[in-house]
Structure formats: C-alpha cells, structure tokens
Amino acid sequence: MENHQSAIGDRVQKLCLVCVEVRGHIVASLSKTGNIVSVKCPQCGTRSRFKKSDSNNGIGAVPEGAPYNWAITYRKGQTMLHPTFGIGEVTAVVDAGKIDVLFSDRVRRLVHTKA
Ligand SMILES: [Zn+2]
Known part of the structure; x- marks a missing residue:
C-alpha cells in the first residue's frame, strides 16, 4: 500500500x-x-x-487537491482536483457511492468508492 x-x-x-x-x-x-x-x-x-x-480510505493519506478518483472513498472536508470543474471540497457524503462536492461555482454530486 x-x-x-x-x-x-x-x-x-x-x-x-x-x-x-x-x-x-x-x-x-x-x-x-x-x-x-x-x-x-x-x-x-x-x-x-x-x-x-486518520485516513480511512485504505490507501493512506490523500494529498490535498489530488486528482478526483472515483475509486477513492472520500469523506467530508477532503479536497480534490476535478479535470472539468477544478478544485472542489467534499461537503457531504450522501451515501456509500455518492458525494456532494463544492466547486467554485456550485455543488455537484459525484460518485466515489466505485472500484
Ligand atoms: Zn487546528
């Protein structure tokens, strides 16, 4: 790992x-x-x-602003770099497969934990 x-x-x-x-x-x-x-x-x-x-995603620490990866299990407060939307911050974990991410313009729903 x-x-x-x-x-x-x-x-x-x-x-x-x-x-x-x-x-x-x-x-x-x-x-x-x-x-x-x-x-x-x-x-x-x-x-x-x-x-x-402290990092519950099983792959160790996720660097702040790391590229969005739908295989990662995100949690509230993590940031990511989305190829289209830019830097976003996870504002809510909706369920095991969905997260709400606040980008510079608005909140978008993305998938996660999709191995
Ligand atoms: Zn402090």
Missing part, C-alpha cells in the same frame, strides 16, 4: 482536535519508511501525531 510517498510540507487531510474541523495539515515529520509521523495544523499551529487511521 505504499503507492504514495509523502514529503515534509505536503498537505494531508486530518481532523484537528483544536479546531474540531477536518482540514489540510502540513506534514511536519516523516519516519524512515516515508510514513507521516506528525502534522501541523495551519490554522491553529497545533502539531499532532498522524496515525494511519
């Missing part, structure tokens, strides 16, 4: 316990194997440990 190598300075989505909000965190340190050890919240500056369980 090592299909994405993270680097210090990358953005990953994580719940900030101080802001009580899922937001892009900055990778602050990595293990020898390239796994994210700690991340920093850009909003409040809190540094916290990053656990595999």
